[in-house]
Amino acid sequence: MTNKQLVDQIRIKQSFLCIGLDVDINKIPKHLLLEEDPLFAFNKAIIDATNHLCVAYKPNIAFYEAHGLKGWKSLEKTIQYLNTHYPEQFTIADAKRGDIGNTSSMYAKAFFEDLGFDSVTISPYMGKDSVEPFLEVEDKHTILLALTSNEGAYDFQTQMVDGIELYKKVLVTSKTYKNAENLMYVIGATKATFLKDIRKIIPDSFLLVPGVGAQGGSLSEVCKYGMTKDVGLLINSSRGIIYASKGIDFAEVARVKAEELQVQMAIELKKLI
Numbered sequence: 502m503t504n505k506q507l508v509d510q511i512r513i514k515q516s517f518l519c520i521g522l523d524v525d526i527n528k529i530p531k532h533l534l535l536e537e538d539p540l541f542a543f544n545k546a547i548i549d550a551t552n553h554l555c556v557a558y559k560p561n562i563a564f565y566e567a568h569g570l571k572g573w574k575s576l577e578k579t580i581q582y583l584n585t586h587y588p589e590q591f592t593i594a595d596a597k598r599g600d601i602g603n604t605s606s607m608y609a610k611a612f613f614e615d616l617g618f619d620s621v622t623i624s625p626y627m628g629k630d631s632v633e634p635f636l637e638v639e640d641k642h643t644i645l646l647a648l649t650s651n652e653g654a655y656d657f658q659t660q661m662v663d664g665i666e667l668y669k670k671v672l673v674t675s676k677t678y679k680n681a682e683n684l685m686y687v688i689g690a691t692k693a694t695f696l697k698d699i700r701k702i703i704p705d706s707f708l709l710v711p712g713v714g715a716q717g718g719s720l721s722e723v724c725k726y727g728m729t730k731d732v733g734l735l736i737n738s739s740r741g742i743i744y745a746s747k748g749i750d751f752a753e754v755a756r757v758k759a760e761e762l763q764v765q766m767a768i769e770l771k772k773l774i
């Protein structure tokens with residue numbers, strides 16, 4: 502999917518919501534445990550109930566890898582279901598990968614070619630040759646961790662290196678990579694006030710913003726500092742939507758929670774006109 506197609510979807514749906522599919526076998530409704538593939542059954546119900554309210558889905562790969570081969574199968578079925586039934590959805594493999602060049606090429610093949618995701622999250626820590634193999638793939642997006650939502654972000658990301666905060670160095674340096682137009686960045690919603698400075702370095706790039714809902718980030722603050730004329734934001738919520746009810750009505754309650762965010766997003770989008 503191209504950036505333009507993503508922006509078109511945002512305008513059509515009046516939403517820049519990304520729903521995180523962090524499916525945890527201990528948190529899903531008990532009746533689903535009788536299904537052949539409970540993780541997929543849960544995801545399918547959530548996707549069917551919420552797809553008209555969001556523009557992206559983000560399975561966090563850890564929740565699938567935790568179940569070995571069975572979990573990987575559930576992931577494969579989920580992305581295939583999305584690509585077949587809802588091809589307009591932007592898909593994000595939240596895998597946080599990155600390694601020496603030839604290994605990164607294999608990760609790119611796994612997530613872009615084999616599984617067919619539109620994008621994958623990558624750690625910038627190993628530098629240029631670990632990121633560029635992902636950027637080579639046409640119409641696919643590499644989402645670089647820049648300033649994350651967690652408390653530990655202050656351990657390294659905000660520390661000064663060569664007179665500049667490390668997360669800013671990530672932004673500035675990554676802009677010089679080959680095919681940098683395929684880059685997006687992760688900025689935590691809990692760091693919304695940093696967005697003013699961030700937009701001076703990357704005025705137009707798309708940002709994946711996790712951390713609203715369960716982690717306490719504010720949607721309106723993120724929009725205030727981070728929104729561009731082409732929106733430039735995908736705001737993620739996982740637990741706040743998918744586990745809003747643990748009962749038989751889980752998908753319907755997820756729809757209600759997603760709609761609450763979508764309504765707020767539509768209000769923010771009106772400010773752009």
Ligand SMILES: O=c1ccn([C@@H]2O[C@H](COP(=O)(O)O)[C@@H](O)[C@H]2O)c(=O)[nH]1
Pocket residue numbers: 521523561595648649650651687688689711712713714715716737738739740741
């Ligand atoms: O900085 C980051 C990067 C990634 N995440 C991931 O996003 C979701 C957030 O889930 P919530 O339940 O909405 O808190 C989860 O998959 C994280 O691993 C992040 O939170 N912060």
